[in-house]
Amino acid sequence: MGFSERLSPPRAMDALTQRAIGPAVRLLCQVRLVILAFALVLALLDGAGWLGVFLVVLAAPFSFVPALNWDTRGRFYARNGILLAGDTAVAVIALLPLAGSPLMAVYAAATAALWGLFAGLRLALLMAVPLCLYQLTAYSDGWRGLITGAAGAALTVIMAWTGTHLGRRLRRQAVQSAQLAAARADQAALAERLSLARDLHDTVAGDLAGLALATRGLADRLEREGAAPGTVGLARDLGAAVRTTHDHTRRALGELRDDPDGVAALVTEVARRWTERTGIPTAVDIAPEVDRVAGGGRARHVRAMVTELLENVRKHAHASRVGLVVSAADDIVELVVSDDGTGLGPAVPGSGRYGMRGVRERAELCGGEATWTPGPDGGTTVRVVLPTEPSGEAARERRGVRGGGTAAAPSDQAGLARRARPPGRARTEGRRATTAEVA
DSSP: OHHHHHSSSOOOOOOOHHHHHHHHHHHHHHHHHHHHHHHHHHHHHTTTTTHHHHHHHHHTTHHHHHHHHHHHHHHHHHHHHHHHHHHHHHHHHHHHHTTHHHHHHHHHHHHHHHHHHOOOOOHHHHHHHHHHHHHHOOOSSTTTHHHOOOHHHHHHHHHHHHHHHHHHHHHHHHHHHHHHHHHHHHHHHHHHHHHHHHIIIIIIIHHHHHHHHHHHHHHHHHHHHTTTHHHHHHHHHHHHHHHHHHHHHHHHHHHHTTTOHHHHHHHHHEEEEEEEEHHHOOOEEOOTTTHHOOOOGHHHHHHHHHHHHHHHHHIIIIOOOEEEEEEETTTEEEEEEEEEESOTOOOOOHHHSSHEEEEEEEHHHTTOOOEEEEEETTTTTEEEEOOOOOOTTTHHHHHSSSSOOOOHHHHHHHHHTTTTOOTTOOOOOTTTOOOEEOO
């Protein structure tokens, strides 16, 4: 482990946390910049000369740069131990021109709150120790100075705690907002799917069923009337094509009305259908605890991402094999889709292909992230990491849309409840993992 890794926070910051605490980070950085501007004035008025100016200029980038580009580089700043150690040293140096001024306590408090936001309480308190020690010795007014310094040190510790809890609350609020938006989007999509299923059943599926009967009757009549064998064969081929189209339509209806009942069953079924359609074998490996850890509310997200990732393989990878692994640990669900195809090439996730961008956006809506990397032996590996849903979210999603949205009609919900399970669907039972080779 390198020096930077030893000093970095114990847990890496995710994209959702970076966005959630961004406004607070920028505000605290701006507070520090304002105080540094006052420190510059004080240094010039007190005759500190170029040394005071140099100290202020040295400290300014540690506030200006994060305030400028936190949204794009925040996670790098938060996990780089060398930058955190440098900010600690520069923060102490920035207090030198402010010695004896009330602004010293304000700068130290803002700095401790900033560290608490993205570094956590323990690391923020550790980094704040030099600030507290300097404040205890910076005043030279006897007991009054000692009390003032102790008050400044206590304020620094309190602000470190405040920043930590503010960061946690901001992230919790961002997660809940993202999950609420995702739940509403899922319910709107479910209502739209059910509407499409009803329309297809009442129009296209019925018309295809009638055409299938008509073409069968036409072929039988042509055969009875002694038509040419080629004509009879053409009529029967036409009937077979119509029946195949009717079967595909009914299968699409089943998929539109499909109601998630667990990640393991859904992933296995999606892989089975995709393999039947493309002929590309898919190795499915699902940990036994996935359904318990993930919860039903994550099932739709996982199905949508698996479907899109497999379609990307079909359209772009030219692969001969696909691996699909779903695992769960520490309240995290991880989905890995790998292939032995042509690899990423010039495509960059999120820069041109709407499917890849959609997978990343859906993962971020759930508070997770999606990454694309080249496979060890060629091809592409996509890793999606999702946090588990809060308790009760799945039940709310199944009851209907919250906040006045469109809910599924009672007849549709009854149809979902009576849905027959395809024979190839796999379940996780007891402690046994679902491992299947779909070919």
